[in-house]
Amino acid sequence: MTAGLKTIIYPVKDLERAKALFGALLGVEPYADEPYYVGYKDAGQDVGLDPHGHAQGLTGPVPYWHVTDIRARLAALLEAGAAPLQDVRDVGGGRLIASVKDPDGNLVGLLQDPTA
Template identity: 35%
Template sequence: MSDKKSLMLGLRTTIYMVSDIVEGTEWYSKAFNTEPYFNEPFYVGFNIGGYELGLQSEERDIDSKTENVFSYWGVNDIQEAYQHLINLGATEHEAPNNVGDDIMVASLYDPWKNIIGIIYNPHFKL
């Protein structure tokens, strides 16, 4: 290994594209149980445990989205977090499952077809 520090410092921001930023702001405020710290028509920013969840407007039809990069948000109880998002209208992408070493992951589609990943990882420490 090199003595150089990594150029990458870790997750800072995850941005989800939504067709209605006002509706998206309301939904994500409920989903993450927090209000945005930055709220403008072009961008809404939430502080989630020291990390940025951003919303931006898009004109694209939500049915034309493809699965690509998504992030996992840490949770203490994956079943509770998963059900909370389902109750708000999210739909299943991947049901909660154990991926080994007591780590649980799941993912859901928000109403705009973005994928929200959630993870319970008892080994992750900030």
């Protein structure tokens, strides 16, 4: 059961301002540009902007570790002392996400693609 860090989601309050900033930073146009999510790809890394992230308890960028069995990995993290932040949920197209806080308060996200 391996995990790879491939996605970082930033909670943002002003999506248009954030799009301008990350467009300037990455030098690319977003591959997804919706009112609920804007996504960029840069050197194999996904960078996402979530205008609803703060309302979901996100206080800063969340690294999402891509896993093949999100429920098993979530259970292992909780058993190891993590506190649940967001239970497994489908964010569209069968993509599943979940997140926890480690004992030091750091956010850890899990992501499972439907092909996993």
